[in-house]
Amino acid sequence: MIDFVSQLPILMIVLPLVTAPICVLLGGRQLTYILALIVAWCVFAISLACLIQVNQSGPIHYEIGNWKPPYGIEYVVDALSGFVLMFVSFLGAIVLTYGKASIDKEIPHSKHYLFYATYLLCMTGLMGMCITGDLFNVFVFLEISSLSSYALISLGKSRRAPLAALQYLILGTIGATFLLIGIGLLYQMTGTLNMADIAGRLDVENGGRTLLVAFAFMTIGLFIKMAVFPLHTWLPNAYTYAPSVVTAFIAATATKISVYAFIRLIYGIFTPDFAFNTQPLDSALLAMSLIGIFIASAAAIYQSDVKRLLAYSSIGQIGYMLLGIGLVSVGGLAGGIVHMFNHALIKGGLFMAIGCFALRIGSVKLDDLRGAGKTMPWTSLAFTIGGLGLIGVPLTAGFISKWMLLTSSFEAGRPQVAAMMLVSSLLAVVYVWKVVETLYFADPSDAAAKAKEAPMSMLVPLYVVIAATVVFGVWTDWSAGLAQQAAEFLFTGAKQ
Amino acid sequence: MIAQMDIGQALGLYNYWVVIFLMMTGFYMVIARGNLIKTIIGLNIFQTSVVLLYVTMGKVKGGTAPIMPLDVGHGHGHGHDSHGHEEAPHHAADAADHTMLQHPLSGRVGEAEEGPASSVVDASGHFTGISEPSVQLTGFEDAAHSHADTAHQAAEAIYSNPLPSVLMLTAIVVGVATTALALALTVRIREEYGTIEEDEILEMDRTA
Known part of the structure; x- marks a missing residue:
């Protein structure tokens, strides 16, 4: 009997x-959804069980097939x-819970079982990238998640969806291939693919040009996947034309x-x-992150499509995470990590x-959302709370x-960075206000006037996520505390 | 570093030059071509260059495919499977057995009268070829020694590193999947827009 917990x-x-x-073999709409x-x-x-175990007894190392690393x-x-x-995994699960009605409307019923299969594959890839300690495995899982997300994006109803997916595919593949080149060069230098083993063998002081090239390739490759400012061009279209559920996920x-x-690459x-x-x-x-924050936030202000507006805001928010990494301190890194978590909740909730x-009004253009605050009060309220989180209003996770980022940028002796962060938050105020104003204070559009509130099956998960953004804005043991632990772990690990 | 590199070295790295050439060709096609199919081809070339990069780094000079040679399984000394001049002494020993077998055999073939000549000649050729070193056997112990060494080397032959090739099998699968997906998307784009020129599609979106 194998020990289940291990x-x-x-x-x-x-x-x-x-x-x-x-799912593919079963077919059928309801069955595959439940599965x-x-x-x-x-x-x-x-993943929750694993996290608790890590907090109690330190990192878990799992050797696949009992083959000893490296x-x-x-x-x-x-x-x-x-x-x-x-x-x-939480967002993967909650978005799927929320998505039934939306998937029913936006995706042809005959393709549902394929959709769920692809969704699970995408989740596998993302989790795999996170859990693996093997560098080549990172590439494989990156491609699993990427390929499935290209397919998911192309399911959008708009005829522009396939082109958006293809553009993402081309850039994403270039990014992944860059990563692969970098992995190859690292392998060439160390003869191993296990991350910890590479870290032990890599002579970073005398690595010379090969090391530099590997570093450059991998950094740029990941920057493309992250949609860091100058390499973000795939993101707005992909988020705008994908089905709502896919965008949220x-x-x-x-x-x-x-x-x-x-x-992981930098610290590990x-x-x-x-x-x-x-x-x-x-x-x-x-x-890069400051320029990105400003340009993307400014671009968000001028969007007439709310999905696209939030997509540009995402590019800006990635900037905050990188800002945290760029501050090179435990506090900054912890801020970056906790912003990953908070932004995942906030953006997930907003989308x-x-x-x-999209389900009730049939469009997410600002013009069509006019006055939706009256007919869809709960959804509008959720959006508003999420928007406040995006700005970073006190009592929200944002x-x-x-x-954390502000205080650590002062500690790092970079008050100008802190000042620019504050100014950039004002841009967020502008674009969030633009949507909120449209929802509550504009004359209702025809579609919005006829719309009724979203079904409970969608509202409940939506409010779970939105409530989480408020909870983690007040009670920070779990989010900021864990991020702080993780950042300290990385720094001490790096010093060894 | 490059300054110190002489022409011989630069040419010796020709695999890497090919890798870079392919990589840049593919990359340029992806960036410069507006036709979606050409972009996908470029992407393919770009990915293939990485396959070559990995396979090159796994290659060991003089190395062979990492497959266990047959005679390793037979153990040392039995040079029967590997034909080399140094192995002649043992061949001679084996040949002694062969003569016992071949004599009655050739005799039988000869009696059958069906194309016997060639096989007899073969057999006799075998004899002459072996009888020469068998004479030398007593005098040349070195030959026997060197034979033992080669058998050893056969067991510990130089192999290329198989791991990069295995990694590339995965990467090729990924590449195939990417291409398939890209082509499927292109089909759908063509169904929607009636063209696969990116400029025209964007123009149609702008006016629509």
């Missing part, structure tokens, strides 16, 4: 991976990956996982000393609210992470 890390990956083809839903929540329960592939759940796994998770992989392999002292990555990150509008 097998939890692999179950987290295998369960959705195996269920995906089962996918059960599996998604199981994965969340497992020969075999190793799965590692530590403070950081456990935290990320937890919120990714991908916007909440996909880019964060790439940020996570980037943190190349060491912060190489990235920030030998190479000027910290200044580069600060510059879920948008999905409700405030916590921005506060």
Whole structure:
């Protein structure tokens, strides 16, 4: 009898991976939905169990097939990956719970079983990227999640959806291939693919040009997947034309996982000393993220499509996470990590609210949303609370992470960065207010006047997420506390 | 570093030059071509260059495919399967057995009268070829020694690193999946817009 508890890390990956083809074999709309839903929540329960175990007894190392690392592939759940796994699986599960009515409306019924299978695959890929301790495995899981998200995006009703998916595919593949080149060069230098083993063998002081090239390729590759400002061009179209459920899921998770992989890359392999002292990555990150925050937020103000508006806001928010990494301090890194979590909740919640509008009004253009606050009060309220979180108003989750980033930028002796963060929040006020004003204070459009409130099946999960953004804005033990632990873990690990 | 590299070295790295050439060709096609199919082809070339990069880094000079040679299983010394000049002494020993077998055999073939000549000649050729070193056997112990070494080397032959090739099998699968998905999307784009020129599609979106 195999010890069940010790097998939890692999179950987290295998369960959705195996269920995906089962969904395809089963076919049928309701059955596959229930199956996918059960599996998604199981994965969340497992990741929660793993996180609790990590907090009690330290990192979990799972050797696949009992092959000892570095020969075999190793799965590692530590403070950081456990935290990320937890919120990714939570959002995966809650978005799926919320999505039934929206999926029914936006995706042809004959394709539903394929949709659920692809959704599970996407979740597998994202979780796998997070849990694996093997560098090549990261690439494989990145491609699993990417390929399935291209397919998911192309399911959008708009005829522009396939082109948006293809554009994402082209850029995403270039990014993934860059990562692959970097992995190859690292392998060439060390002869191993296990991340911890590479870190032990890599001579970062005398790595020379190969090391530099590997670092550059992997950084740029991940930047493309993260949609960092100059490499963001795939994101607005992909988020705008994807089905609402897909947008909510991908916007909440996909880019964060790439940020996570980037943190792992710097702290787990190349060491912060190489990235920030030998190479000027910290200044580069600060510059890129600040420019990105300003340009993306300004672009968001001028959008007439709310989905596109939020997509540009996402590009800006990625900037805050990178800002945290670029500050090179425990506080900054913790701020970045907790912003990953908070932004996942906030953006997930906002896109879920948008999905409700899309269901009842049939459009997410600002013009059509006019006056929806009267006919869809609950959805509008949820959007407003989420929007406040996006700005970073006190008592919302967004405030916590921005506060952490602010204080650590003062500590790092960069008050100008803090000042620019505050100014950039004003831009967020403008674009969030623009939507809120349209919802509450404009004359109702025809569609909005006829709309009725979204069904409970969507509202309840929506409010779970929105409530979470408020809860984690007040009670920070779990979010900020865990992020702080993770950041300390990374820093001490790096010093060894 | 490049300054120190002489032409011989630069040419010796020709695999890497090919990799870079392919990579840049593919990358350029992706960026510069507006036709979706050409973009996808470019993407494919770009991915393939990485396959070559990995396979090149796994190649060991003089290395062979990591497949266990047959005679390793037979143990040392029995040079029967590997034909080399140094192995002649043992061949001679084996040949002694063969003569016992071949004599009655050739005799039988000869009696059958069906194309016997060639096989007899073969057999006799075998004899002459072996009888020469068998004479030397007593005098040349070195030959026997060197034979033992080669058998050893056969067991510990130089192999190329198989891991990069295995990794690339995965990458090729990923590449195939990417291409398939990209082509499927292109089909749908063409159904929607009636063209696969990116400029025309964007123009149609702008006016629509």
